[in-house]
Amino acid sequence: MISAFRNWPSALFLCLIALSLLAPLLPIHDPLAMNIASRFAPPSWAFPLGQDEYGRDILSRLVWALRSAMFIAISAALLSGAIGSALGIIGGFSRGATEVLTMRSMDIILCFPPLLLAMLAVTLYGPGSLTLIPVLALVFVPSFTRVAHASVLTVRSQEYVDAARGMGAGAGRIMLRTILPNILGPLIVQFSFVMAVTVVLESGLSFLGLGVLPPAPSLGLMIGTGRATLAQAPMLLVWPCLVLSLLILVLNAFCDRLRDWFDPRHVHGTGN
Template identity: 50%
Template sequence: MRRLILPAGVVGLIVLVALAAPLLPLPDPIRQDVAQRLAGPMSGSWLGRDEFGRDVLSRLIWGARTSLSVAFASAVVAGLFGVTLGLIGGWTRSWGAFLTVRSVEIIMCFPPVLLALLVVTLLGPGAGTLLLVLSVLYVPGFARVTYAEVLAVKGRDYVEATRALGATSTHLLFRTVLPNIAGPLLVQFSLAVAAAVVIESGLSFLGLGVVPPSPSWGLMIRGARATMEQAPLLLLWPCAALTLTILAMNLLCDALRDLLDPRTAEH
C-alpha cells in the first residue's frame, strides 16, 4: 500500500493540473510576444518564454492536457476492444481465437512507429488521427494478455463452481474471470498510456501529430531543439514532464498490480 501513495499522488497531480488548465490563471498558450522571445524566468512567466514569446508554463500545462487526453483515450478504446476480443478468444478457444486474437495479431507484424507514420501521413495530422492510430496499435497487446490470462483461469475451481450454479457465459466472463485478471490488464494499460504519450510526442516532434499552434510536449521539444544553444532550459521542461509522467504511470500500475493480485497481496 505504501508503494501506491507516491506514484498515485504524482499521477493524480499531473492529471488534475491538466484538467484544471482552463481554470488556472495562465496566459494564453498560443499568444505570441516576439519582444520577449527566449526570455528567461520572470514574474508572470515562471519558466520563461519560448522561441515565439509564448509562455512556457502555460504551454507545458496545456500540452499535458493534450498529450494525456490522447494517451488515455486511445488506451481506453484499445482496452475495451482488446479485452473483449481476448475474453471471447480465450473462452471459445479454436475458432474464437482465430477470429479475434489471431486476426488482430497481424497489426503486430508492422513496427508501431512506422505504421503510425504511414497512417498519419495518409490521413493527415491531428488529435483525431492520433487517437485512431494509437487505439489500433494497442488492441493486439490487450487481446494477447487477456487471452493468456483467460486460458490460465478458466479451469479454476471458482470458475467451475460459478458455472455449476447456472451462470451464463457472459456472467462468467465479466463478473468472475475479468476481475481475477485485472492485475495484468492494469500493467498493460500503464504500458499503453506511457507508450501513447511517447508516440504522440514523437509524431508531434516530426510535425505529424498535434497541429500547431496547439500546445504539445512534442511540439515544445521540436521548437526548443532549434534554440537549445541560446535557451537550453526550453528543452529541459517538456523532456522532464515526459519522463516524470511515464515513470509515475508505470510505478502506479505496478503498485496496483501488486495490491490487487492475490498471489502477491499476501507477501
C-alpha cells in the same frame, strides 16, 4: 513511513491527473497568446519559466501540453483496452475457430513495429489529436488481447465458472459478470503500461510533425522547436524534456506499483 514513501507513484500520478483536469481553471496565461516583442524573454514574476520564440508563456504551454498528452494516452489506452480485452475474452472463452481467428489477427498487427504502424496510419489519415487516439489504440489492441486471452485460459476452468454455467448463465453473462472481474488485475497493469508507451509515441509523432498540430501545445512539438532554437534559448528544449521524462517516470513507477499490488504473492499493508 516506508509505506507512505512507497505510495509516491500513486500520489504523483493523481497530481498529474488533477493538473491536467484543472488546467483551464489555473491562473496562467493563454498558451496560444503571442507577444513577438517579448520573444525569448527570461523568467520573470509574470512568466516564471520565460517566453518562447513567439513570446508565449512556457509554463502555460507545458501545462496544456501535459493535459494533451494525458488526454491522448488515457483515451487511447481505454479504447484499446476495451476492444482488446473483449477480443481476448471472447477468443479465450469460445476456443476453436473464434480463438484462432482472434489471436492470428492480433499476430498480424504485431508484425509491424508500433512506431512505423502509427506513422503509416497518421500519414494516410492526417495528423491531429482525433487521428492519434484511434491510431495509437489500434497499435496496442494486440497487447490487451494477449493479456486477456492468457488470463481467461487460467480462470475458465475454475469452479466458480463451472458453477455459473451450471446455474444456466449464458456465455455473455459468464464472460462479463464472472470472468472479467477476475482478470481485471492484469488488464489494469497493462492499461498503465500502455499509457506510458502512448505518451512516448505521441511525443515522437508530434516531434516529427505527425501528431498534435501547431499552435496547440505538445511536448513533442515543444522539444522540436526547442531543438531548432537551442543556440538562442537552450531552456526551451530543457523544460519539455524534463516534463516528458517526469511523466514517463511517474507512469512507469505507477505501473510497477500496480503490478506489485495485484501480485498475489505481495503482502499488502506490511511495507514489503
